[in-house]
Amino acid sequence: MKKFNIPQQFDSELIRRLKGRPKKVDGIRDFSPTIWSTGDLTFKIARHFGFCFGVEQAIEKAYDTLRKHPDKRIFFLSEMIHNPLVNKDLEENGIRFIQSTTGEQLIPWDRITSDDIVMIPAFGTTLETERVLQSKGIITTNYDTTCPFVELVWKRSRQLASKQATIIIHGKPEHEETRATFSHAAEKGKALVIRNMEEAVLLGEFISGVVSPEEFTTHFPGRYSDTFNAEKDLTRIGVVNQTTLLAEETQEIADYLKSVMIEKYGNESLSEHFEDTRDTLCYATNDNQQAVKSLIREEADFALIIGGHKSSNTTHLVELSLEKLPTYFIRDEHSILPDGSIEHFDLSVQKYRITPEVINKNNPGTILISSGASCPNSTVEHVILKVAALYEYAKEDLLQNLPLE
Ligand code: SF4
Structure with a gap:
C-alpha cells in the first residue's frame, strides 16, 4: 500500500x-x-x-498544502478526521473549519472567496456543498482528500441505482460520510438512510405493508430522496453502508431485509426485489x-x-x-x-x-x-x-x- x-x-x-x-x-x-x-x-x-490509508492521505495533503501556500487562507469543509489532536494541530497551523461535524455552518459562506483554498475532508462532501463551492469559483481538485474507499460506496450506490434498486444506506444520518453518500446516491436514484436494526425492522413493516406508506414521512424525516414514494420505491432494494460501522450489524440488517423480501415475493423472484451485495466497510x-x-x-x-x-x-x-x-x-x-x-x-x-x-x-x-x-x-x-x-x-x-x- x-x-x-x-x-x-x-x-x-x-x-x-x-x-x-x-x-x-x-x-x-x-x-x-x-x-x-x-x-x-x-x-x-x-x-x-x-x-x-484515507487518514494518512488526508494528513499528507493537508500539511503539503500548508507548506506550499503560506500566503493563502486555508479552510477544511469540516474536521478533516475525527481526531481532536490532529484537528487542533491543523487549527494551530492556521487551518479553519467551515462547518461542524454535523453540518452546522461555523463560518458563513459569504466570508469565503475564490482566493481561498477549501479542502474536502476524508469523509467526502455533499453535492450541494460542491455546488456552493463551484458557484463561488473555488476549485477543489487539488485539495480533495475524499478517501477512495468512500468513493467506492458512491460507485456501489450508482450501480444499485442503474438497476432501479432503491439504495438503503445503513449509517449514522448526522455523520459527514453518510450525508455525503446520501447526497451522491440521491442524485442517481432513490435513497434512504437507516440508522440501525430497529429502523430496518420498521422499514420491513413498510415493505410488507404492515404499516401504511402514508406514515413513512413521519418515521424517516429528512432521510429519503426528494421524489421517494414509499409505495413504489420499496419493491426493489440494495444495501450499502457507512465504511466505519460494525460489520455484524450491517450484515444482520441486509439479511433481515432480504428475509422480508423473500417473505413478500418468494425465494424464486428474490433477484427482482433484492440486490445481494457485500457490505461496503473499508x-x-x-x-x-x-x-x-x-x-x-x-x-x-x-x-x-x-x-x-x-x-x-x-x-x-x-x-x-x-x-x-x-x-x-x-x-x-x-x-x-x-x-x-x-x-x-x-x-x-x-x-x-x-x-x-x-x-x-x-x-x-x-x-x-x-x-x-x-x-x-x-x-x-x-x-x-x-x-x-x-x-x-x-x-x-x-x-x-x-x-x-
Ligand atoms: S473509509 Fe476507511 S480507509 Fe477511508 S478514511 Fe474512512 S476509515 Fe480510513
Whole structure:
C-alpha cells in the first residue's frame, strides 16, 4: 500500500516497529495480538490499529498544502478526521473549519472567496456543498482528500441505482460520510438512510405493508430522496453502508431485509426485489475489528481503546471490547491521570467521566491496547509509556523487551 509522508509529531518509531510484524503467517492473515511484557506488566496490542490509508492521505495533503501556500487562507469543509489532536494541530497551523461535524455552518459562506483554498475532508462532501463551492469559483481538485474507499460506496450506490434498486444506506444520518453518500446516491436514484436494526425492522413493516406508506414521512424525516414514494420505491432494494460501522450489524440488517423480501415475493423472484451485495466497510474497519475480536480472546484486566469520541470506527472497537472486559475509551495519554484514575468516554451516557483506581502500581497485570483509524502512532506510544510509568516501568525497561519482528 502507498506510503504517505506523515508529520513527525504523529509518528512513532516504536509503534512502527510493533506494526512491522508480517501480516500473514503461512499465507493466512494473522490477527493475533503483539505481546509486550516487562516484569509483571504485559501489554497485548491489537494486530491492526491506527492511521488508515484515507487518514494518512488526508494528513499528507493537508500539511503539503500548508507548506506550499503560506500566503493563502486555508479552510477544511469540516474536521478533516475525527481526531481532536490532529484537528487542533491543523487549527494551530492556521487551518479553519467551515462547518461542524454535523453540518452546522461555523463560518458563513459569504466570508469565503475564490482566493481561498477549501479542502474536502476524508469523509467526502455533499453535492450541494460542491455546488456552493463551484458557484463561488473555488476549485477543489487539488485539495480533495475524499478517501477512495468512500468513493467506492458512491460507485456501489450508482450501480444499485442503474438497476432501479432503491439504495438503503445503513449509517449514522448526522455523520459527514453518510450525508455525503446520501447526497451522491440521491442524485442517481432513490435513497434512504437507516440508522440501525430497529429502523430496518420498521422499514420491513413498510415493505410488507404492515404499516401504511402514508406514515413513512413521519418515521424517516429528512432521510429519503426528494421524489421517494414509499409505495413504489420499496419493491426493489440494495444495501450499502457507512465504511466505519460494525460489520455484524450491517450484515444482520441486509439479511433481515432480504428475509422480508423473500417473505413478500418468494425465494424464486428474490433477484427482482433484492440486490445481494457485500457490505461496503473499508479494509481498515474490517482489519481493526478482526484484530480487536482476536485481542479480546486474550485474558486481561482491562482494555484501553484510543481515539476521538466522535470517531465511528473507534466507537465500534470499544463496543466490541466492552462485550468481554472493562474497556476505557480514551482520547490520549492525558486521559490517564497521575493517581491511576482514567478519564474516558462512556458510550452509555455519551459523556466523559472518571473511573478511579484503574491503575494500581502494586498490582500490574495485563492490558489490551488498540486505537481507531484516526489515532496517531505517537498517541499510542505516549499512552503505553504513561501507563508503564504509573507501574514504575521506564521506557528503557520496555525497550529491552520490545517484541522481535
Ligand atoms: S476509515 Fe476507511 S473509509 Fe474512512 S478514511 Fe480510513 S480507509 Fe477511508
